[in-house]
Amino acid sequence: TRTTRPQRLLKAVQDRAIRGNPKSVISVIDHYCRNQEWAMNVGDEKGFILDSVVSELNPQTVLELGTYCGYSAVRIGRLLHSGARLLTLEFNPDYAAVAREVISWAGLENTVQLVEGASGDWIPRLREHFGIHTFDFIFLDHWKEGYLADIKLLEECRLLRKGTVLLADNVVCPGAPDYLEYVRKSPLYDSRYFKSHLEYTKAEDGLEKSVYLG
């Protein structure tokens, strides 16, 4: 049977990237997705904005919603300092299997932990299961209609603290209108939009950065 798009992306990483070198894993995926087969990674242009937010914050505890092939997990994980940890949630077992390989190829298996399952099931259990108190940084890149429910769940579970930064991908394309309205209107957040482009294309897209005021 035919391979899947994530499997073909993984093969490109294994054939072309240098083991243990996150930078080469990132550039191989970007080159492959720009020149051979598009895939919904945050990509290099929005990735540069993601890098600057993470580098400025220097977070110790990070949550990612929606691993897919692990591109942004590698992007974020490579910037974390020793002792810092990224938990990334992915409920599709095929994507999770590919992402584990990509994360391992980048040599980030001790920094990035992939948890298989749905955000709605796992968020209420992160504290007791992983000893997490609060998150410093959260990257939302899963189903766009799930963003709003999950930020509210994170509030309810008291996993946000004064200054927690949430960064949401695709707030223009495909769009997350209910999430945008919520974070921009709520007095709990200080929100701003970083205009960019949809990965590997000229279409507009952007990231919304929201700081929880607690």
Ligand SMILES: CNc1ncnc2c1ncn2[C@@H]1O[C@H](/C=C/CNC(=O)c2cc(-c3ccc(F)cc3)cc(O)c2O)[C@H](F)[C@H]1O
């Ligand atoms: C809801 N709870 C979940 N829990 C755990 N894993 C989850 C959950 N929900 C999904 N997943 C997991 O998170 C991922 C979902 C990513 C969805 N991303 C997109 O749709 C998305 C789409 C485009 C796009 C833009 C234009 C166009 F013409 C076509 C596509 C661009 C983007 O950057 C995207 O991120 C994964 F697939 C799913 O299993």
Ligand SMILES: [Mg+2]
């Ligand atoms: Mg995305």
